[in-house]
Every structure is written in structure tokens, then in C-alpha cells.
Amino acid sequence: MKFSILILEGPYHHEAGDSAYRFVEAALRKGHEIRGIFFYHDGVYNVTKLMEPPSDDRNIAKRWSEIGAKGIDIVVCIAAAKRRGITPEIIVPNTRISGLGQLLEMAVDSDRLVTFGD
């Protein structure tokens, strides 16, 4: 099945991003396709490379960058990002900033759009 993923909550603060990450990993392991991953609301904070968690904790942005390195399109909403000070200079490699049209394309081009948020 072809999935797209929408993540709406901030990192560490909320489990939405962690659940999404596990979902993506499991889906790929089972041979499904991830068409794209889109970050909106406070979800845009998930890919800032300025995060520096304690060394015994997971680095959420780095994890997404590794998923992006597999060729999966990871998009941060430009409007939500601008509002929160997330710029192209501070996002991790293999992610990009673009518009909500990308979310629409992912959604209509997938069998399922799965939203992770409250």
C-alpha cells in the first residue's frame, strides 16, 4: 500500500512524531511505500538541526534525516515554518521546506494519508 504521513505535534513534547517514525519503519519493513511525510503545526520543529538532546536520548531530527536518506520525500510546511522561525538553513539534510500543495499531492497520490497528532 502507498502511504503518506502527516505529523502535527512537536518533538519530545508529544509522542505523535515517535509513533509516526515507528509506523514508517514498520511499513517499510513490510514492503509498503511511503509516498511522503509532511510536517505541519508544531510538527515543523521535528526537523531542526539545532536540537541537541542528551546523548542517552533519541535524536528525533537525525532519525527523520535518515528516513529522508532512503529517498522518502520529507516536507516541512513553509507557512508553519516561517511562523516558528524554521528556515532552510536550520533543517536537517534530506528534508525540504515547501507549501501545503505538497500535502495535497501526497494525500491524493496515496492509498492512505495517516495523521499523527492530538
Place this chain on the structure above:
Amino acid sequence: MSDEEKVSKIMFVNRRAPHGSIYAYEGLEVKLIMGAFDQDLSAIFMDDAVLALKKGQDTSELGVKEFSATFRVLEDYGIEKIYVVEESLKERGLSVDELVIQPEVIPISKVAELMEQQDVLLSF
């Protein structure tokens, strides 16, 4: 898009109060942007989201933007089908006359059927 001809049925599901968090406001921004694309768009307001449509809001003391008037342009943005859940209005002592727009009032029992008809649900 892989198939330029394909029109998807997309429903915006609104469940949150208008203020106190940014979900409702950024959810409105999604509607305005996606309205520019040629898809079959609809919106439903239920639970506390019905409060977002209430006439006569004044957010000046909250220090946040008052955006209820923007819901009036949704139709011009291609979101022609707008629904509000009857029970959600009633629970909050509201009638459809007190709203900034005149959506179709539907009972909660019809919501699942309506959602079932969609290709995509976007919940804010």
C-alpha cells in the same frame, strides 16, 4: 500528481475551539491554500469547532487574530459543501442563525456516512 484528471474528495474535519491553540487557525490556512487546487472539497464543523463560526467574536483582549469572518470566503475558495453537526450546536446553546455562515446542519448520525464517501480526511 500522477493522474492530472483525477479529482479527489477531500474533507476538512474541524473539531477544536477557535482559540487556545493554533489548530483551528492553521486549519483555516490549509483550506484557503487547498482551495486553489481543483479538488472536490468540503468541511465539517463539530464539537468545539462550531464555536469558531460564532458571530460577534472579539479577541482583542486575547491579543490574537480574530478570523471568524474568513470562513465567509470558503465558498469562493472552492469549499462549497460546509456542514455543521446539529448536536454540537445544541450542546453549546447555539443555533445556525448565530453563525457567520449558513452551513448545512446534519445530525451526528450522518457524519460517518459522509466521511466514508471521502478519499482524504484532514483533521485540524
